Amino acid sequence: MMKRRVVIVEDEELVAQDIRVILEGAGYEVPAIFHSAEDLLEGIEDLQPDSIIMDIMLAGEMDGIEAARIITEKMDVPIIYLTAYSSNDIIKRAGETEPYAYLLKPFHERDLRVNLEMAIHKHEAKRNRLRLIRERTLNEYLKRSIAEKEALLRELHHRVKNNLQLIISLLSLQIRYAEDPAMEYFFRDYVNQLRSIAVIHDRAYPSGGSHIIDFGDYLRSISSQLLESYGASSSVCLDIMADDVRLNMDTGVPLALIISELISNSLKHAFEGEGRITISIEKMNGSYLLVYTDDGRGLPDGIKFPDGGSFGFRMIENLSMQLGGNIRVEKPERGVKFTFEFTEQVYSNRMS
Structure with missing residues (x-):
């Protein structure tokens, strides 16, 4: 001493x-x-x-x-x-x-x-x-600052959801006047993608400076909306295994768009009548594994992922790259299987 x-x-x-x-x-x-x-x-x-x-x-x-x-x-x-x-x-x-x-x-x-x-x-x-x-004094200042930021984030979420609802309503009205079935599907796809994002904002909750989504709960909600949108609630069974998977907004939004597009593709093209879709997300060492399957008719001959398909396939590929991985497509005896290993994204890291 x-x-x-x-x-x-x-x-x-x-x-x-x-x-x-x-x-x-x-x-x-x-x-x-x-x-x-x-x-x-x-x-x-x-x-x-x-x-x-x-x-x-x-x-x-x-x-x-x-x-x-x-x-x-x-x-x-x-x-x-x-x-x-x-x-x-x-x-x-x-x-x-x-x-x-x-x-x-x-x-x-x-x-x-x-x-x-x-x-x-x-x-x-x-x-x-x-x-x-x-x-x-510093702690009180930080508490007030955090409370102000949380209030601002709540207001931003509220405004984002309001704006998304305005766009969804506009497109939904357009669907009612669409005489061409192709145009109706076109607008319906975009409405479903916007709803996927809207539900993300609705289900996100603040935690440690970021916003976290209970992704299993989210999938159950958005899949029900998609089944109802395509009139397949009674004919298509959807199994989801994603318990205890919680993702931040930077990861949740692109992953939601990927899964929404996969479900929409299955509902539009895979089934003649009844069918089954299975989605599982498993947390691994430092990453996550998404496995998506349906038991429909599978990809048509000559269609390869991503370049040989629709714009939706190319969008899925781009979003998967944003999440630090690539989607692998397999053709089992029946249906199709998408496997995707990805990492949770942190916005500050992507900016550096």
Whole structure:
């Protein structure tokens, strides 16, 4: 443990040496003795003492009280006056500098040690209180800042969902007037993709500075909407295995669009009547594995993923690359199987 450093300011050399011996005997270090206020002010910043013991009347033009006033403006160090002067005027002037003790000469050795120890402890307690006040103030500021940001995020989510609903309503109205079945499917696909994003915003909840989606719960919700949209609620069975899979927004939105497109493709092209779609998402070491299968008619001959298919296939490929992986397509005896290993994305990492 480092010794406490105490500077002595005393113009009487014998008194100064006596104080030094007392302090060193009590376990303190005396790095310097000054005989004038001018010398003290010149050398004090380099020493950084834990306390100063100072006489008031010193050799030179400046007394100890004036020196203490200058020091306390620049440094946070406890000052103890040790003086023979006890007049009311001197004590009043000294009190304006807020000393930690005021000892009169002749002093008792024990009083000197006790007052010095108390001064250092009071000073440390004061610094600790100030630090706690600063930390408490900072914590309150951070709490208010977080609350304001959360309120802003809630408002942004609300506005995003409102805007998405406006676009969905506009496209839905357009579907009602579409006379060409191809155009109806075109608009319906976009409505379903927008609904996929809207449900993401509805299901996201804040956690640790980002927004998290319970993706298994999300899939069950959006798949029901898709089955209803294509009139397949009673004919197509959809199995989802994605328990305890929670993804942030940066990962959830592109993955939602991929799965929405896969389900839409199956409902439009895979089944003549009844059918089954199975979706599983499994958390692995540092990544996730998505497996999507249907038991429909499979991909037509000559259609390869992604270039040989529709725009939807190319969109799936691009989104899978955004998630740090590639989709593998297999053709089992019946239906089709998409396998996709991906990693959770962090926005700040993608920006770097």
